[in-house]
Amino acid sequence: MKKRNNSVRIYLLILVMVYVSNAIASPTESNVGIQFVDVTQEAGIHWKHVNGRSGQKYFMETLGSGAAFFDYDADGDADLYFVNSAPLPGYIAEEVPTNCLYRNNGDGTFTDVTEIAGVGDTGYGHGCAVGDYNNDGQLDLYVTNYGTNRLYRNNGDGTFTDVAEAASVTEPRWSTSCAFADYDLDGNLDLYVVNYIVFDIAENPWCGLKEKGIRAYCEPDNFPAQSDTLYRNNGDGTFTDVTKSAGIYNTTGKGLGVVWGDYNNDGAPDIYVANDSTENLFYRNNGDGTFEEVGFMVGVALSEDGAAENGMGTAFGDWNNDGWFDLTVTNYADQTNTLYYNDADGFFTDATATTKTAQITYPYLGWATAFIDYDNDGYQDLFVANGHLHENLAELGQEGTYGQRNLLFRNNHDATFTESSESLGDGMKLEDVSRGATFADYDLDGDIDIVVTNSNTPPRLLRNDGGNRKNWLQIRLISTNGSTDAIGARVKITTGELTQTREVRSGDGYLSQRDLTLHVGIGDYEHVDSIAVRWQNGVEQLIRDVSANQVLSLEEKRNE
Numbered sequence: 001m002k003k004r005n006n007s008v009r010i011y012l013l014i015l016v017m018v019y020v021s022n023a024i025a026s027p028t029e030s031n032v033g034i035q036f037v038d039v040t041q042e043a044g045i046h047w048k049h050v051n052g053r054s055g056q057k058y059f060m061e062t063l064g065s066g067a068a069f070f071d072y073d074a075d076g077d078a079d080l081y082f083v084n085s086a087p088l089p090g091y092i093a094e095e096v097p098t099n100c101l102y103r104n105n106g107d108g109t110f111t112d113v114t115e116i117a118g119v120g121d122t123g124y125g126h127g128c129a130v131g132d133y134n135n136d137g138q139l140d141l142y143v144t145n146y147g148t149n150r151l152y153r154n155n156g157d158g159t160f161t162d163v164a165e166a167a168s169v170t171e172p173r174w175s176t177s178c179a180f181a182d183y184d185l186d187g188n189l190d191l192y193v194v195n196y197i198v199f200d201i202a203e204n205p206w207c208g209l210k211e212k213g214i215r216a217y218c219e220p221d222n223f224p225a226q227s228d229t230l231y232r233n234n235g236d237g238t239f240t241d242v243t244k245s246a247g248i249y250n251t252t253g254k255g256l257g258v259v260w261g262d263y264n265n266d267g268a269p270d271i272y273v274a275n276d277s278t279e280n281l282f283y284r285n286n287g288d289g290t291f292e293e294v295g296f297m298v299g300v301a302l303s304e305d306g307a308a309e310n311g312m313g314t315a316f317g318d319w320n321n322d323g324w325f326d327l328t329v330t331n332y333a334d335q336t337n338t339l340y341y342n343d344a345d346g347f348f349t350d351a352t353a354t355t356k357t358a359q360i361t362y363p364y365l366g367w368a369t370a371f372i373d374y375d376n377d378g379y380q381d382l383f384v385a386n387g388h389l390h391e392n393l394a395e396l397g398q399e400g401t402y403g404q405r406n407l408l409f410r411n412n413h414d415a416t417f418t419e420s421s422e423s424l425g426d427g428m429k430l431e432d433v434s435r436g437a438t439f440a441d442y443d444l445d446g447d448i449d450i451v452v453t454n455s456n457t458p459p460r461l462l463r464n465d466g467g468n469r470k471n472w473l474q475i476r477l478i479s480t481n482g483s484t485d486a487i488g489a490r491v492k493i494t495t496g497e498l499t500q501t502r503e504v505r506s507g508d509g510y511l512s513q514r515d516l517t518l519h520v521g522i523g524d525y526e527h528v529d530s531i532a533v534r535w536q537n538g539v540e541q542l543i544r545d546v547s548a549n550q551v552l553s554l555e556e557k558r559n560e
Contacts, residue, residue: 033466034374034375034466034467035466036424036425036426036463036464037426037427037462038426038430038461038462039108039461039463040459040460042109043110044102044110044111044112045102045110045459045461046112047082047084047100047102047459048457049064049065049097049453049454049455049457049458050084050085050086050087050093050456051064051088051456052085052086052087052088052091052093052097052124053091053456054088054089054090054091055090055215056089056090056204056215057208057216057217057218058088058201058204059197059199059204059217059218059223060085060124060126060174060199061085061088062455063256063435064126064367064387064435064453064454064455064511065082065084065085065127065436065453065511066083066126066127066177066368066438066453066511067080067128067436067437067438067451067459067513068080068081068129068141068438068512068513069439069440069451069513069514069515070130070141070513070515071139071515071516071517072103072117074138074139075104075106076444076551077104077106077442077444078440078441078442078515078517079102079104079110080101080102080104080438080442080451081099081102081128081141082100082101082102082453083126083127083144083511084097084099084100084122085124085125085126086122086123088124088201097122098114098120098121098122099120099122099125099143100112101113104442106444108443113158116158116159117158118152118159118160118162119152121143121150121162123143123145123146123148123150124146124147125144125145126144126145126146127144127175127194127436127511128141128142128143128512128513129142129178129179129507129513130142130180130485130506131180131191131485131506132154132485133151133167133180133188133189133191133233134153134237135187136156137156138154138155139154139485139516140152140153140154141154142169142180142191144171144176144177144194145175146174146199148164148170148171149164149169149171149193150162150164151163151164163237166237166238167239168231169191169193169231169239171193171195173195173198174197174198174199174226175194175196176196176255176256176257176511177194177255177256177257177258177507178192178194178258178507179191179192179258179505179507180192180487181260181269181271181487181505182233182487182488182536183230183232183246183260183268183269183271183285183289184232185267185537185538186233186235187235187536188233188234188235189233189485189506190233190239191233191239192228192229192230192231192258192260192271192507193228193229193230193231194228194255194258194273195227195228196254196255196256196276197220197224197225197254198224198225199223205222207222208396209395209397212395214392214395216390216392216396219277220254220277220310223254224251225251225253225254225278227249227250227253228243228253228255228258229241229248230242230243245289246289246290246291247286247291247293248291250281252278253273253275253280253281254277254278255273255274255276256274256276256311256313256510257273257274257311257314257329257509257511258271258314258507259272259314259315259316259327259505259508259509260488260505260506261316261325261503261505262490262503263284263316263324263325263327263342264284264346265324266287267538268285268287269488270282270284270285270291271283271285272314272316272327274311274312274314274330276311276312277308277310278308279295279302280301280302280311280314280329281293281295281301282294282298282300282301298347298348299340299347299348299349299350300327300329303338303350304338304350304353309338310332311329311331312329312332312366312368313329313366313367313368313369313509313510314327314328314330314369314509315327315328315369315370315371315508315509316503316505317371317380318371318500318501319379319380319382320341321498321499321500322342323344323492323501324342324344324501325342325501325503326340326341326342327339327340327348328369328382330369330384331361331366332366333388333400334362334363335362336359336361336362337352337361337364337369337384338352339351339352339355339357339382341415355415355416355417356416356417356418357382357409357417360407360409360419361384361407363400364386364404365386365389365404366384366385367384367386367387367434367435367436367437368383368384368434368435368437368452368510368512369383369385369437369510370382370383370437370509372439372448372450373448373519373520373521374447374448374464374467375410375447375467375469375470375521376446376447376467376468376469376472376522376523377413377521377523378495378498378520378521378522378523378525379411379521380411381411381417382407382417383406383407383408383437383450384406384407384408385406385435385436385437385509386404386405386406387402387403387404387433387454388401388402388403388404388433390402401431402433403431404431404432405421405428405431405432406421406430406432406434406452408421408424425465428462432454432460433454433455433456434452434455435453435454435455435510436452436453436509436512437450437451437452437453437510438508438512438513438514438515439451439508439514439515440515441474441519442515444551445468446467446468446472446474446549447464447467447468447472448519449461449462449463449464450462453511453512470521470523470524471521471522471524471525471526471548471549472520472521472522472549473493473528473546473548473549473552474518474519474520474550474551474552475491475493475517475551475552475554476516476517476518476551476552476553477489477491477518477533477554478553478554478555479535479536479556480556480557486504486516486535486536486556487505487516488503488504489533489534489535489536489556490502490503490533490534491503491504491518491531491532491533491534492530492531492532492534493520493522493528493530493531494528494529494531494532495527495528495529496525498522498523498525500520502518502520504518517551525548526548528547529544530542530543530544530545531543531546531554533554535556539556539557541554541556541557
């Protein structure tokens with residue numbers, strides 16, 4: 001009897017060990033064979049970010065810049081735009097730093113077409129966003145600066161014209177992120193511009209350890225905040241500042257990141273703004289041209305402990321596939337990044353701890369973030385770009401490193417994530433001072449690639465090799481009743497028991513713009529049962545039985 005009990009115990013122990021082994025292996029099972037490879041140089045990208053620093057610690061040096069994947073020439077592949085900064089007092093430049101546009105050659109390489117295209121702004125740049133603001137079928141480009149912003153109208157012939165002044169969107173304040181959306185549902189893309197702090201180069205305060213003569217960048221608390229700006233599109237190529245009348249005016253936020261998204265599924269896009277050292281702002285769209293700030297009420301303004309954190313980047317994404325968009329925000333070192341779960345009742349729950357992302361993000365200083373399905377398993381994973389502010393951390397007596405590796409959390413399908421970057425190739429092990437990030441299947445092989453911008457150094461183009469082992473579908477939406485880029489359209493993709501929800505969005509994560517083509521992983525399914533599209537104007541379409549592993553173009557039905 002005793003021997004039999006031992007046998008049973010051994011058998012049960014084996015079962016437990018198998019179960020635990022499977023549980024441990026399952027988070028990385030899809031990672032096997034997936035490698036992110038740094039192909040920046042071989043792809044022909046030779047641009048470098050220049051923050052213009054000269055040792056005087058001007059605060060704008062810390063923010064870095066963003067990038068955009070967008071198909072500016074409408075040839076079917078994603079081109080790449082980089083935003084650059086500029087020399088500051090005391091910096092001597094051998095060449096003038098400029099923004100740069102690279103045309104995708106369709107063979108894995110890019111060609112610099114900046115001069116031909118006319119988009120080489122030399123201002124102190126930060127962010128960018130893409131949208132067809134004038135409904136002519138061409139994607140236009142907005143660029144934010146410390147100083148005058150730019151609106152580049154796409155001429156449809158490979159060139160752009162700066163029309164910011166004529167369109168009344170120059171925005172003289174210090175702007176960071178930006179994004180287009182049709183908030184009033186009139187068929188014209190409006191523009192949200194995030195503004196940061198009041199900072200005068202001529203009055204640059206001295207911060208750091210004065211007794212030791214060690215200078216550091218000041219904290220945002222040293223400077224007054226500025227209100228963001230909401231521009232309503234007039235439909236004639238111009239915009240009107242409606243910040244106050246729309247209920248957006250707020251002089252308490254020090255904004256860095258912004259995302260539009262329909263969080264309550266009422267058909268109208270809402271706005272979330274990540275603020276640096278002040279509470280984050282959430283503007284619920286009232287559907288009548290106005291917004292109500294409800295961040296504190298719905299649970300996304302402060303940390304779980306009720307503290308205002310240093311918000312950097314932000315993103316919406318339905319990471320648990322329940323049809324409601326959840327939210328994430330990156331924060332400063334010694335603050336965890338935050339994951340908010342959408343409760344589907346107008347409120348959010350802080351799920352940072354339960355998703356098992358808190359402890360890992362705590363020592364990192366996060367900037368760009370995004371939900372992407374890098375392994376095509378049908379569940380969105382979470383990317384975070386990291387890098388510190390201070391290159392002299394040791395001198396300042398602070399812990400951490402200036403360069404930091406980026407993080408990629410794999411979705412475990414059970415409301416938790418596993419940080420997997422160290423198993424995903426050398427490209428994910430690099431320790432850079434990262435800031436912005438953008439995403440696209442630039443080489444059209446069926447998996448999502450990543451571009452990361454780095455402060456004062458070259459960017460990284462990280463090619464996804466092996467993410468296409470599982471099936472996928474890419475969806476390009478073409479609007480015919482208003483904005484031709486379909487920004488704001490919502491898509492529900494059903495494959496067997498798996499249902500995923502996506503939105504076409506302008507602006508992404510932090511200072512950046514991802515490709516507007518929707519990329520959806522569908523695992524082992526070879527067909528999609530149905531694709532339900534809700535266009536921004538309320539028109540709904542249903543397409544059934546779609547084969548996997550293709551780029552599908554869907555054109556909006558015209559109103560009868």
